[in-house]
Amino acid sequence: MLILHIGTHKTGTSTLQSVLTRAAPRLIEHGVSYVEAGRTNRIAHHPLAWGLRGRYSTDIDVWEPARAEIKASRAPTMVISSEGFWYEDPQEIKRQLDYAGEIRIVAYLRRQDAFLQSLYKQSVSSGRKTKFQPWLNEMSHRGDYLGV
Secondary structure, eight states, X not given: OEEEEOOOTTSSHHHHHHHHHHHHHHHHHTTEEEOOTTOTTSSSOHHHHHHHTTOSOTTXXXXXXXXXXXXXXXXXXXXXXXXXXXXXXXXXXXXXXXOOSOEEEEOOOOOXXXXXXXXXXXXXXXXXXXXXXXXXXXXXXXXXXXXX
């Protein structure tokens, strides 16, 4: 079985990914593999999500090492995690995984008002100078979980 954790942002995903990274040696003893390929010295599989958006050169297949690791794994359960998958086309992710086994999708969500408030606070703390209402008018689609 492959567990695909798809986010969203601001739901403790970085903490979850850090724990999975640190616990990977113990997890494998229990039949759970936190897939290493596609993490590139990071705790999450963001390069795989970015690859779907063409962020990487077309001559580099960031998915191939992940596919190879998954196919070679003897672990009954494998985990891939990136908030970047949240907005991606599920059919494209499935095509890239090329995995015949069971895939379970896990998505942690926050109540939309708390989620948008947290995104706004992060935006402001990162240096963006905007009032909340104009920001919300521009970003309210981020809270449309059913649309995603």
